[in-house]
Structures are given as C-alpha cells and as structure tokens.
Amino acid sequence: MALVTCKECGAEVAGSAKTCPKCGVSYPGGAGQFILWRKTALTGEMYAVQITIDGQPAGEIKKGGSVTFDLLAGDHQVDVRGGGLSNSAVFQILDGQATRYEMHFSAFGILGGGLKLKPA
Numbered sequence: 001m002a003l004v005t006c007k008e009c010g011a012e013v014a015g016s017a018k019t020c021p022k023c024g025v026s027y028p029g030g031a032g033q034f035i036l037w038r039k040t041a042l043t044g045e046m047y048a049v050q051i052t053i054d055g056q057p058a059g060e061i062k063k064g065g066s067v068t069f070d071l072l073a074g075d076h077q078v079d080v081r082g083g084g085l086s087n088s089a090v091f092q093i094l095d096g097q098a099t100r101y102e103m104h105f106s107a108f109g110i111l112g113g114g115l116k117l118k119p120a
C-alpha cells in the first residue's frame, strides 16, 4: 500500500488512513471533493446515469443534477453508465480542493452519440 506523509506531523502513514496514528489529524494524506454535474440536454434525458467510483457503486445522477463525493487525495476513477452507453475517467483529488467534471449525452447524429465526461 502506498504511504503518504502526514500533512500535520510528517509521519509516514497509509494513503487510505482516515486519521493519523501518530497525531490524530483527519485525512493525514489530504482529502478533497469530487463534484460531478450532469448538463441539461434533451438527448438521453430519460436515462438515469449510474455512477461508480473506484469500482464501488456510488449512486445515480439525473439531468441537471450534481453529486458531490468526499475522497482521499490522490488518483481515482469514475465510471458513468446509462442508456446503453458508458464512459470513464481518471481524476486527481488535491487536498482541500474540489475537482469538477461534467457529463451529458451528446446528440445521436451521423457521428454517433456518446456519453461525454470531461473536466468542467
């Protein structure tokens, strides 16, 4: 397991630790928010989109909605799936910061449709 340096006392702790075993600070390796926003679009509006974070089911998102997740600092993967389409992205969480992504169904035209997912 990867070690991180505690932001408070400098001890080496497991990256997944929720508290530092030495000084007790919360999220010694840092934590931030991941905000996923679903743009309002007519295409695919009837489909709910299932969200998976790091392989774990994390709820669904409807058109025009947004969901916020508190995550440990570091790299994470998000998968979105709906209407028979899917997409995924690897994103980075930085301590004390919010990482924003937006998603929507693109128009089903001559170039084909898709479930778009990108930094917002």
Ligand SMILES: [Zn+2]
Pocket: 006, 007, 008, 009, 010, 011, 020, 021, 022, 023, 024, 025, 028
């Ligand atoms: Zn510490």
